Amino acid sequence: MSTQSVVTAIRVIEAVSEDQPVGLSEVARELGGSKATVLRALTTLEELRWVEQDDSSKLWSLTAHAYAVAVRSxxxxxxxxxxxxxxxxxxxxxxxxxxxxxxxxxxxxxxxxxxxxxxxxxxxxxxxxxxxxxxxxxxxxxxxxxxxxxxxxxxxxxxxxxxxxxxxxxxxxxxxxxxxxxxxxxxxxxxxxxxxxxxxxxxxxxxxxxxxxxxxxxxxxxxxxxxxxxxxxxxxxxxxxxxxxxxxxx
Amino acid sequence: MSTQSVVTAIRVIEAVSEDQPVGLSEVARELGGSKATVLRALTTLEELRWVEQDDSSKLWSLTAHAYAVAVRSxxxxxxxxxxxxxxxxxxxxxxxxxxxxxxxxxxxxxxxxxxxxxxxxxxxxxxxxxxxxxxxxxxxxxxxxxxxxxxxxxxxxxxxxxxxxxxxxxxxxxxxxxxxxxxxxxxxxxxxxxxxxxxxxxxxxxxxxxxxxxxxxxxxxxxxxxxxxxxxxxxxxxxxxxxxxxxxxx
DNA sequence: AACCAGTGGTTTATTAGATGAACCGGAGTG
DNA sequence: CACTCCGGTTCATCTAATAAACCACTGGTT
Missing domain, CATH: 3.30.450.40 (GAF domain)
Known part of the structure; x- marks a missing residue:
């Protein structure tokens, strides 16, 4: 399949969406990818305001921005x-x-x-x-x-x-x-x-x-x-x- | 910025979301990227069922799947x-x-x-x-x-x-x-x-x-x-x- | 009919960037 | 204190993302 990094990024979004506030390791485990790859995707998605991280718990969630974009399907x-x-x-x-x-x-x-x-x-x-x-x-x-x-x-x-x-x-x-x-x-x-x-x-x-x-x-x-x-x-x-x-x- | 392909893919999603059924060239123009890059992102996102293409008009739209994922922010x-x-x-x-x-x-x-x-x-x-x-x-x-x-x-x-x-x-x-x-x-x-x-x-x-x-x-x-x-x-x-x-x- | 500007899509060499294994320091637990 | 989990980092390897040039096609203009 092409554009692997995009595939992993989207799969990260879907994994985060399913388990709501979720940690890095768990996402990596679910996708079968390395933590580095998943973290890379998460930080990129964070810059794009699609995911956000709770400062204290370090857990990741989807943002309202993601919702705002996707409601218009x-x-x-x-x-x-x-x-x-x-x-x-x-x-x-x-x-x-x-x-x-x-x-x-x-x-x-x-x-x-x-x-x-x-x-x-x-x-x-x-x-x-x-x-x-x-x-x-x-x-x-x-x-x-x-x-x-x-x-x-x-x-x-x-x-x-x-x-x-x-x-x-x-x-x-x-x-x-x-x-x-x-x-x-x-x-x-x-x-x-x-x-x-x-x-x-x-x-x-x-x-x-x-x-x-x-x-x-x-x-x-x-x-x-x-x-x-x-x-x-x-x-x-x-x-x-x-x-x-x-x-x-x- | 890191992971450019992911950035372009997400920006493609956002561009498609804004102009609903939209053509390849227009998306490429808006993002300032080449058509090849945008098409690459679109086909990957199509495989992931986040976007779909109308067979006759060739225009792209977001799918209900994208909504289903993002609604749980x-x-x-x-x-x-x-x-x-x-x-x-x-x-x-x-x-x-x-x-x-x-x-x-x-x-x-x-x-x-x-x-x-x-x-x-x-x-x-x-x-x-x-x-x-x-x-x-x-x-x-x-x-x-x-x-x-x-x-x-x-x-x-x-x-x-x-x-x-x-x-x-x-x-x-x-x-x-x-x-x-x-x-x-x-x-x-x-x-x-x-x-x-x-x-x-x-x-x-x-x-x-x-x-x-x-x-x-x-x-x-x-x-x-x-x-x-x-x-x-x-x-x-x-x-x-x-x-x-x-x-x-x- | 010939042209032209637009479209969606393909091919290409170049090189940028994505990858995973090994690693670190910290928190919690027995 | 040892053990195991965690989030996050480093780095050499090499895959895969990129943009320009290109093609085939369509619809409108002259």
């Missing part, structure tokens, strides 16, 4: 800006937490969230990594994906997040069929215990999924009797976002 | 998670948009936002760069900063964002004195025309500002008669966040 910012209005309408219609997730490899990233005034509520921090098979957004995304992609994903190890996560290959495929027939996905406590979510994929002009929206709340409020109503609302929101995205930029 | 994620609850309470109390901003050099970065159900509302995308002298969050941050920092900042060029932005050095210093006496900051249409905001700084254990919270809404709703009430609420929210941060471990 292409898919992210455009889709998020488009989605805000329909998400707001969905939030008003359901009075529950609304999520927008966009794909990054074989997971989804939580890109935006509108909270509810309820005391009891779903909560996921922005930027959370969401497994496809363990979330309403993910199931909706899978159901809208090409068959070859779904099959390939099902071959991967379906790790369980809670006791109720779908980890069986056959059941997952069956669930995806159900989502396609129903038009929205249902995830009962598969990502967070006590939280039920309904999701729908946002489709691009070619029918390819750009991301997903979902409504999440405590299972005591998101009860089966409401699935049809809320599911319909989620689907309509996803469609509205898709239409708006098509209008704005291919 | 140290100060960001911890302070944001802590702040969510008090921000929610503030949002309920005022029914207006609530912002959380954290410092990055001499500006603030919008780290979190809680929207309102109002049709007419303040809107800033997450990650927005907020000038200190042109925002309620910034004025509150300045008022809580050390005198030497304030003086140094006042020496910089105070660019105007709207017609009502504070650009005069003397008036800014006077405003900061007022903020200190009052306990919260007021910004009337200095950042967005038609939007008035009230802000307060979040203080760390040593009295140093970690960031700011604010309440923003159309000037028709955020009227002077409400300043005292909303200002008090903002101040209390900032204090609650500061206390919670101290409890967790700065």
């Amino acid at each position: 292409g898919a992210m910012s455009t889709l998020r800006d488009i989605a805000i209005a329909p998400m707001n309408a969905l939030q008003l219609a359901t009075t529950e937490t609304v999520h927008l997730a966009i794909p990054d490899g074989d997971i989804l990233i939580l890109a935006e969230r509108l909270d509810t005034p309820h005391v009891l509520r779903a909560f996921l921090p922005l930027g959370s990594k969401i497994p496809l098979h363990a979330s309403a957004t993910g199931l909706a995304y899978l159901a809208a994906s090409e068959e070859t992609y779904v099959e390939r994903y099902c071959e991967s190890s379906l790790d369980s997040v809670t006791e109720r996560t779908l980890t069986d290959r056959g059941m997952l495929l069956e669930e995806i069929r159900d989502v396609r027939a129903r038009g929205y996905s249902i995830n009962e406590e598969g990502l967070s215990t006590g939280i039920t979510s309904l999701g729908a994929a946002i489709l691009g002009p070619g029918g390819d999924p750009l991301g997903s929206v979902s409504v999440s709340g405590p299972s005591s409020r998101i009860v089966p009797e409401r699935y049809a109503e809320y599911g319909h609302a989620v689907r309509e929101a996803a469609r509205a976002i898709g239409r708006a995205a098509a209008r704005v930029g291919h | 140290g100060a960001m994620s911890t302070l944001r998670d802590i702040a969510i609850a008090p921000m929610n309470a503030l949002q309920l109390a005022t029914t207006e948009t609530v912002h959380l901003a954290i410092p990055d050099g001499d500006i603030l970065i919008l780290a979190e936002r809680l929207d309102t159900p109002h049709v007419l509302r303040a809107f800033l995308p997450l990650g927005s760069k907020i000038p200190l002298h042109a925002s309620a969050t910034g004025l509150a941050y300045l008022a809580a900063s050390e005198e030497t920092y304030v003086e140094r900042y006042c020496e910089s060029s105070l660019d105007s964002v709207t017609e009502r932005t504070l650009t005069d050095r003397g008036m800014l210093l006077e405003e900061i004195r007022d903020v200190r006496a009052r306990g919260y900051s007021i910004n009337e249409e200095g950042l967005s025309t038609g939007i008035t905001s009230l802000g307060a700084a979040i203080l760390g254990p040593g009295g140093d500002p970690l960031g700011s919270v604010s309440v923003s809404g159309p000037s028709s709703r955020i009227v002077p008669e409400r300043y005292a009430e909303y200002g008090h609420a903002v101040r209390e929210a900032a204090r609650a966040i500061g206390r919670a941060a101290a409890r967790v471990g700065h």
